[in-house]
Amino acid sequence: MRLKQYQIEIIRRAVAELAGDAAQVSLFGSRTDDNARGGDIDLLVELPHPVDEPAWLSARVSGRISLRLGGRKVDVVLSAPNLACLPIHDEAKKQGIVL
Numbered sequence: 001m002r003l004k005q006y007q008i009e010i011i012r013r014a015v016a017e018l019a020g021d022a023a024q025v026s027l028f029g030s031r032t033d034d035n036a037r038g039g040d041i042d043l044l045v046e047l048p049h050p051v052d053e054p055a056w057l058s059a060r061v062s063g064r065i066s067l068r069l070g071g072r073k074v075d076v077v078l079s080a081p082n083l084a085c086l087p088i089h090d091e092a093k094k095q096g097i098v099l
Helices: 005-019 054-068 087-095
Strands: 024-028 041-046 074-079
Touching: 005 024, 005 041, 005 054, 024 087, 041 054, 041 087, 054 074, 074 087
Parallel strands: 041 074
Antiparallel strands: 024 041
């Protein structure tokens, strides 16, 4: 996994602040490959409760993390009981590393 401990803490803290302490966040995509270089940070945020405005929450989490990590590109995929499960969710759950 190509994240430093301080980056993991920033991610966890931002997700908890915006999505609540019950939210679980996982890293997936190219950053899970230790041999790869570069790439954005792809995150799956899983929530145990329905989300009223998922696009807004995803954008806020992404923006806050990006700001705190010096402008690094961050993509956030949400999973919640009221949201459709898409192939990206299956892939993220299969290869994701819980932070």
